[in-house]
Amino acid sequence: MLRDGYLYGLSSNGALFCINARDGKTAWTGPQMGAGGGGGGRMGRANFGAIVDAGSVLIALPSISSELIAFKPSEKAYEEVAKIKVSDSQTYAHPVLSGNKVFVKDQQSIAQLAIE
Numbered sequence: 353m354l355r356d357g358y359l360y361g362l363s364s365n366g367a368l369f370c371i372n373a374r375d376g377k378t379a380w381t382g383p384q385m386g387a388g389g390g391g392g393g394r395m396g397r398a399n400f401g402a403i404v405d406a407g408s409v410l411i412a413l414p415s416i417s418s419e420l421i422a423f424k425p426s427e428k429a430y431e432e433v434a435k436i437k438v439s440d441s442q443t444y445a446h447p448v449l450s451g452n453k454v455f456v457k458d459q460q461s462i463a464q465l466a467i468e
Contacts, residue, residue, distance in 0.1 A: 353403040353410065358427050362401040362414055370427055382430035385414040385421065402446040406454075406467065409433050413447045413456065420447065420456065420465070438463055 353360045358379060359371045368382035385401075401414035409422040418439040424431040439458035448455040454465045 353405060355405060355410070355425050356427075358425075360403050360410055360425065362399075362403065362412060364399055366399045366414055366416055368403075368412055368421070368423065368430060370430070372427065379427040380430050382423070382432075385412075385417050385419065404447055404449060406449055411447060411449070411454065413438070413443055415442050415444055418443050418458065420454065422467075436465070438465065 354373060357373050359373050361369055361371070362385070363369055363381070366385045368385065370379040371377065372379055399414065399416045401412055403410055403412045406422070410425050412421040412423065414421070418437060418441065419435050420438045421435045422433040424433060438456045441459045443456060443458045445457040452467045454467060456463045456465065
């Protein structure tokens, strides 16, 4: 996810990161999300996730933890605003934003959350 000259992503070991898009230098690496990591999730699947721009925050949804994480888009340091468990099973689809609502699909259902 590119915002204000910085790339935000999720590494194969499950850590959020921020990289300067101009020079490729790592600005920060956040804590490892969820259990496991190391590139091999449940049943040998790689750890991956989605990051979407929600205005004043970025929202990350790592597949391995199924926790929706809101964090500030800053190149200075990782600053978590909120974290909520949205599913008991892994999520593979990107979260969808519509107004102040977030829709999250797991293997069996779709959840709707409100952002305040």
